[in-house]
Structure formats: structure tokens, C-alpha cells
Amino acid sequence: TPRLLAVANQKGGVGKTTTAVNLATALSAVGQNVLLVDLDPQGNASTGLGVKRSSITKSVYDVLFGDSEVYEVAVQTKVPRLSIVPSSVHLSGAEIELVSASKREHRLKAALRKPLPYDYVIVDCPPSLNLLTLNALVAVDSIVVPLQCEFYALEGLSQLIKTVGRVQKHFNKSLDIHGVVLTMFDRRNRLSAQVAADVRDYFGEKVYKTVIPRNVRLSEAPSHGLPAIVYDMKCAGAQAYIRLAREIIGRERKL
Amino acid sequence: TPRLLAVANQKGGVGKTTTAVNLATALSAVGQNVLLVDLDPQGNASTGLGVKRSSITKSVYDVLFGDSEVYEVAVQTKVPRLSIVPSSVHLSGAEIELVSASKREHRLKAALRKPLPYDYVIVDCPPSLNLLTLNALVAVDSIVVPLQCEFYALEGLSQLIKTVGRVQKHFNKSLDIHGVVLTMFDRRNRLSAQVAADVRDYFGEKVYKTVIPRNVRLSEAPSHGLPAIVYDMKCAGAQAYIRLAREIIGRERKL
Numbered sequence: 001t002p003r004l005l006a007v008a009n010q011k012g013g014v015g016k017t018t019t020a021v022n023l024a025t026a027l028s029a030v031g032q033n034v035l036l037v038d039l040d041p042q043g044n045a046s047t048g049l050g051v052k053r054s055s056i057t058k059s060v061y062d063v064l065f066g067d068s069e070v071y072e073v074a075v076q077t078k079v080p081r082l083s084i085v086p087s088s089v090h091l092s093g094a095e096i097e098l099v100s101a102s103k104r105e106h107r108l109k110a111a112l113r114k115p116l117p118y119d120y121v122i123v124d125c126p127p128s129l130n131l132l133t134l135n136a137l138v139a140v141d142s143i144v145v146p147l148q149c150e151f152y153a154l155e156g157l158s159q160l161i162k163t164v165g166r167v168q169k170h171f172n173k174s175l176d177i178h179g180v181v182l183t184m185f186d187r188r189n190r191l192s193a194q195v196a197a198d199v200r201d202y203f204g205e206k207v208y209k210t211v212i213p214r215n216v217r218l219s220e221a222p223s224h225g226l227p228a229i230v231y232d233m234k235c236a237g238a239q240a241y242i243r244l245a246r247e248i249i250g251r252e253r254k255l
Numbered sequence: 256t257p258r259l260l261a262v263a264n265q266k267g268g269v270g271k272t273t274t275a276v277n278l279a280t281a282l283s284a285v286g287q288n289v290l291l292v293d294l295d296p297q298g299n300a301s302t303g304l305g306v307k308r309s310s311i312t313k314s315v316y317d318v319l320f321g322d323s324e325v326y327e328v329a330v331q332t333k334v335p336r337l338s339i340v341p342s343s344v345h346l347s348g349a350e351i352e353l354v355s356a357s358k359r360e361h362r363l364k365a366a367l368r369k370p371l372p373y374d375y376v377i378v379d380c381p382p383s384l385n386l387l388t389l390n391a392l393v394a395v396d397s398i399v400v401p402l403q404c405e406f407y408a409l410e411g412l413s414q415l416i417k418t419v420g421r422v423q424k425h426f427n428k429s430l431d432i433h434g435v436v437l438t439m440f441d442r443r444n445r446l447s448a449q450v451a452a453d454v455r456d457y458f459g460e461k462v463y464k465t466v467i468p469r470n471v472r473l474s475e476a477p478s479h480g481l482p483a484i485v486y487d488m489k490c491a492g493a494q495a496y497i498r499l500a501r502e503i504i505g506r507e508r509k510l
């Protein structure tokens with residue numbers, strides 16, 4: 001059965017979707033079979049992989065509410081060995097519908113903890129610690145935490161750690177933080193270096209050695225419906241995500 | 256009674272808090288009495304105005320659940336004529352608690368539609384179209400929409416417009432979009448200019464003439480617990496927010 005990773009951080013705009021899309025692509029580029037699950041009602045990961053909203057008939061919404069299995073909803077992307085369970089607008093109503101549903105925190109887990117034909121499943125989470133993100137934290141083995149090198153982003157970490165602790169205690173004993181990836185790092189500005197130093201003090205080894213630089217090609221790629229690794233393989237951002245994938249696989253081997 | 260504005264956009268990291276804090280400060284700097292309401296569980300607006308989480312006894316959570324009035328919870332900030340109703344960690348549980356509460360969408364409105372000693376009330380919203388944001392859209396007169404000049408940010412606009420339409424129909428007939436403010440605009444990159452052009456095509460006059468440039472001083476200020484306008488009045492970011500405040504007051508006069 002696949003390794004299940006959630007890309008999560010309730011702070012908005014820290015690079016969750018960019019990390020989920022490019023990490024998934026980099027893992028598939030080195031031969032892994034990968035499934036990306038877009039759990040964000042905004043559906044940015046789906047767009048970033050070229051899935052048009054108008055062409056979606058079934059989505060992660062149908063998986064959460066038990067109407068469909070993952071294999072019925074997953075679609076092949078333009079990237080070899082990379083499939084996606086797309087988001088849909090119905091997901092924005094899911095939060096309220098889940099509150100009174102049975103097993104409301106375990107629905108994604110029930111759908112993913114099955115023999116699936118993938119080596120990795122990567123879940124892109126919305127910017128919130130709501131029931132959708134909770135479903136992801138209950139379902140997965142580990143969390144990859146993108147952290148923008150900015151002051152406000154640092155502030156949200158303690159809430160995320162507390163939530164992970166609660167999920168470990170009540171729902172998913174073996175959940176752990178796989179690692180923290182520093183994103184949008186800008187060599188020219190002191191704040192980036194300062195935040196990076198604070199994060200390494202706090203998390204030590206958990207912080208990946210690979211740092212993702214601020215790189216405009218990363219933000220241009222989604223408008224072409226392509227991951228940066230496909231849009232411009234040689235750019236600094238794409239190269240950083242390829243290094244990150246190698247680092248993650250290296251850590252997995254040691255486990 | 257005060258003019259009520261919500262700063263909202265479900266896309267994460269687009270500059271909602273930075274806009275709420277600096278617009279509120281700029282309005283108070285030109286003589287208006289202003290109240291900022293921090294409706295985000297992350298509490299970034301509270302931190303950005305120097306309110307320490309440990310010193311908070313009552314928060315917007317108590318206002319939503321009817322235990323306190325606004326005047327009992329509002330605290331004076333370091334900025335003259337600017338008070339804040341701070342956030343608290345309890346707010347992250349508010350979403351689930353609100354779902355089954357009576358008048359769940361109208362709670363903030365009940366607290367704000369009163370004779371309050373302010374000219375403006377500005378509500379900072381979380382990155383989601385959840386019941387907290389819905390409470391803000393039901394309570395206010397108008398919405399200021401910060402829009403980061405990036406592709407993913409553009410994609411979320413249609414969902415925001417649809418939600419505003421639903422709120423107008425069912426809860427708040429006179430709600431309108433006061434304006435769209437382009438944030439983190441980077442003159443050096445084509446994508447910024449392209450997104451800005453697309454937004455002006457779509458929204459026309461609703462797009463403020465004032466554009467907020469990417470300016471590192473805006474992201475340094477919160478680590479000192481100060482709005483940029485106080486931390487570094489002369490910087491490009493602070494000057495842009497002062498121009499935005501004048502533009503908003505100018506538009507208000509015409510109404």
C-alpha cells in the first residue's frame with residue numbers, strides 16, 4: 001500500500017499547492033507511481049495539473065461522501081505516472097455537511113487505506129484546520145509542512161503542532177511531521193534568513209536541507225496548466241523540487 | 256453608525272491582514288475613529304497591532320457567542336484612534352460550534368449593527384468561505400478584496416463573486432464590492448502586469464487606482480508588532496496604503 005503524505009499548513013499562501021504539485025511531479029519523474037488528492041475547494045492543484053473544472057464529473061467530494069471509490073474518480077494527468085483525484089466546487093459545502101455526518105474525520109482514511117496502485121499519495125490541503133484538513137491528517141502517515149520565510153507564517157506553527165498532537169492522541173497514533181520545507185526564500189532579504197534560522201532552531205533535523213527559492217517561473221507555470229518541472233525543468237524552482245523529492249525518498253529509505 | 260467594511264478573499268496569503276491593519280491605521284492617521292475586528296483564528300491582525308495573545312481575556316469569540324458586547328472586548332492599540340476586537344485560539348473551534356447555533360450567519364451583524372463610537376469598522380477575514388467569513392459578509396456594508404497579482408489568485412475570484420451574490424440574495428441585500436486592491440505588485444515581472452490587466456478588464460472602475468507594491472518593509476513590520484505606517488512611514492508599502500485610504504474616503508464621499 002502507498003505511502004500517504006499530507007501537504008498542510010493553515011497559514012494561507014505559503015506554497016502548499018506549489019509544493020504538492022511539484023513534489024508529486026518530481027516523484028513520478030524518478031519512477032514512482034503517484035496519486036495527488038486535491039482537498040482544497042479552490043481546486044488550484046487540479047488547475048496546476050491542467051484538469052479543467054468543466055471536464056470534472058466526479059471529484060474528491062464523491063469520495064468523501066461514499067458515492068465513489070478512488071479508482072473511479074482518479075484521472076491521469078499530462079505527467080506520466082501521475083494521477084489526480086480532482087477538487088470541485090461542491091467541496092466548499094463539504095465542511096458544513098461533514099459536521100453532522102458519521103465518522104466525519106475518518107472518511108478520507110476509509111477511501112485511501114486500501115491497496116491502491118501507487119507508491120505515494122499526496123494530499124493538498126486548504127488553508128485552515130477545518131474538517132477537510134482533519135480528514136487528511138487522520139488518513140495519512142506523515143505531513144510535509146511548507147513554511148514561507150515570513151513572520152506571520154512562523155506564528156501559525158504552534159497551532160499546527162497542537163492540532164497534530166490532538167490528531168495523534170485521538171485519531172492517528174503514528175502520524176508524524178515528515179519535514180518542514182522552507183519556501184519562497186529570498187537571499188536578498190534579511191527576514192528570510194532570520195525566519196529560516198528560527199525554524200531550524202525549533203525543528204532541527206526535521207527541516208529539509210532543500211530550500212525552495214522565490215522563483216517567478218513557479219508562479220507562471222500554473223497559468224499553462226503545467227507543473228514547473230514540466231514547464232521549465234531547468235529553472236531554480238523546478239530544480240529545488242527535484243532535490244526535495246530525492247531528499248524525501250532518501251529519508252524514506254532510512255525509515 | 257459606522258461604515259462597515261470586510262477585507263475578504265478565500266485565497267490564502269493575498270494580503271488580507273496586511274491590508275486590514277494598514278488601511279485601518281491610515282484611516283485613523285487622517286482623523287477617523289476606527290475599530291478593527293480580527294475574525295481569523297490565526298490572529299495575525301492582533302499580532303500585527305502588538306496585541307499579545309497571552310494578554311487577551313475576551314475576544315471576538317465572546318462577541319459571536321453572545322457573552323460580550325463589542326465595547327467590552329475592544330482594546331485600544333498603540334495607534335491613536337484605532338481599537339481592535341482581538342482574535343483568540345477559541346475561534347478555531349467556532350466554525351463547528353456555529354453550524355448548529357441559532358442565527359448562525361447573523362451573530363457578528365447583531366454585535367456590529369449598533370451605535371458604536373467609530374467612523375469605520377474593518378473586519379479581517381480568514382482564508383476561506385466558511386461561517387466566520389459568512390458572518391462578516393452578512394454584517395458589513397461593503398467588501399474590500401485584496402488580490403495578489405498571481406494566476407492562482409485570479410482563479411478564486413469567480414467563487415468569491417458567486418458567494419457575494421448568494422449573500423446579497425439571502426442575507427444582506429445592500430452588500431457590494433467596494434473595490435479590488437492589487438497587492439504584492441512586482442514591476443519587474445510580466446505576470447503581475449498581465450494579472451493586473453485581466454482584473455481591470457473584469458472589474459473596471461471597481462479596481463482601486465492605488466496598487467500596493469511588493470515591499471519587504473510590509474512583511475518586517477509585524478515582527479515589531481507595528482503597522483508598516485508606524486514602523487516605516489516613508490516606505491513604498493506604507494505610502495501606498497495611505498494613498499489607498501485617501502482613495503477609499505474619496506469614494507465614500509461620492510456615495
Ligand SMILES: Nc1ncnc2c1ncn2[C@@H]1O[C@H](COP(=O)(O)OP(=O)(O)OP(=O)(O)O)[C@@H](O)[C@H]1O
Pocket residue numbers: 011012013014015016017018019040044125126127183184185212213214215216218219220222237265266267268382405406407408
Ligand atoms: N517559490 C516560489 N516562488 C515564487 N512564487 C511562488 C513560490 N511558491 C509559490 N508561489 C506562488 O505564490 C502563491 C501562493 O502559493 P500557493 O498557492 O502554492 O500557496 P498555498 O499555500 O497553496 O495557498 P492557499 O493557502 O491559498 O492554498 C501562488 O501564486 C504561487 O504561484
Ligand SMILES: Nc1ncnc2c1ncn2[C@@H]1O[C@H](COP(=O)(O)OP(=O)(O)OP(=O)(O)O)[C@@H](O)[C@H]1O
Pocket residue numbers: 010011012013127150151152153266267268269270271272273274295299380381382438439440467468469470471473474475477492
Ligand atoms: N505588499 C507586500 N509586499 C511584501 N510582502 C507582503 C505584502 N503584503 C503582504 N506581505 C506579506 O505576505 C504574507 C501574506 O500576507 P498576509 O498575511 O497579509 O495575507 P493574508 O491574505 O492575510 O493571509 P491569510 O490568507 O493566511 O490570512 C505576509 O507574510 C505579509 O507580511
Ligand SMILES: [Mg+2]
Pocket residue numbers: 016017018040044125126
Ligand atoms: Mg493551495
Ligand SMILES: [Mg+2]
Pocket residue numbers: 271272273295299380381
Ligand atoms: Mg490574514
